[in-house]
Amino acid sequence: MSSSEACPKMGNAINPGRRAFLKTSVLTGIAAVLTGVPLLSYVIAPALTKGTGKWVDFGPVDRLKPGEIEMLSYEFMVKDGWLVLPQRGFVWAKTSGPEKITVFSSTCTHLACNVIWRKEKQIFECPCHSGHFDMDGRPIAGPPSKPLVVLDHKMEEGNLRVFMPA
Numbered sequence: 001m002s003s004s005e006a007c008p009k010m011g012n013a014i015n016p017g018r019r020a021f022l023k024t025s026v027l028t029g030i031a032a033v034l035t036g037v038p039l040l041s042y043v044i045a046p047a048l049t050k051g052t053g054k055w056v057d058f059g060p061v062d063r064l065k066p067g068e069i070e071m072l073s074y075e076f077m078v079k080d081g082w083l084v085l086p087q088r089g090f091v092w093a094k095t096s097g098p099e100k101i102t103v104f105s106s107t108c109t110h111l112a113c114n115v116i117w118r119k120e121k122q123i124f125e126c127p128c129h130s131g132h133f134d135m136d137g138r139p140i141a142g143p144p145s146k147p148l149v150v151l152d153h154k155m156e157e158g159n160l161r162v163f164m165p166a
Contacts, residue, residue, distance in 0.1 A: 053165040054078070061160045064095045069117050069135065071106075074164065091151060091162060092117055092124070094135065103153045103162050104137050109146040124148065 056074045064070060071090050078087045092104040092115075104124070106114045113128035123140070124133040132141035137148035152163040 053163055055161045056164050058160045058162060060158055061155055064093055066095050066097065069094045071117065101153065101160065103151045105149040105151055108144060109148065110144040
């Protein structure tokens with residue numbers, strides 16, 4: 001006697017209640033994936049994206065004095081996750097000639113304090129840990145071991161534009 005003969009209610013067919021449960025479970029899983037992935041990417045992606053930076057216009061190049069190092073201030077809005085916040089700061093522009101401009105970040109390479117140009121000493125000085133950089137941004141004293149970051153820049157229509165990483 002076979003098992004199907006011994007238990008006629010079981011047979012070879014799957015129980016209809018079990019079949020409905022499996023079908024519902026699979027369809028629910030597919031629906032959860034199809035709605036969950038876009039929803040999660042909408043919620044999580046903004047927090048994971050880094051700002052790409054922005055070109056900041058500092059105005060006419062002819063305002064810079066040849067042979068001088070000048071502080072140039074900036075402010076622009078940056079998106080940080082879901083927030084849009086102002087980013088403020090300054091850079092140092094060194095003019096060596098009519099078309100020769102070097103733009104230094106004001107951030108010390110040691111612990112990210114702002115460096116100050118000391119015209120009388122002809123050095124950049126970090127007030128946090130007495131780091132010193134020469135007028136070309138190279139470290140000459142104190143803890144910094146890397147030079148000041150030179151920022152990408154260009155001249156468009158007579159204006160100095162500097163790429164500010166966000």
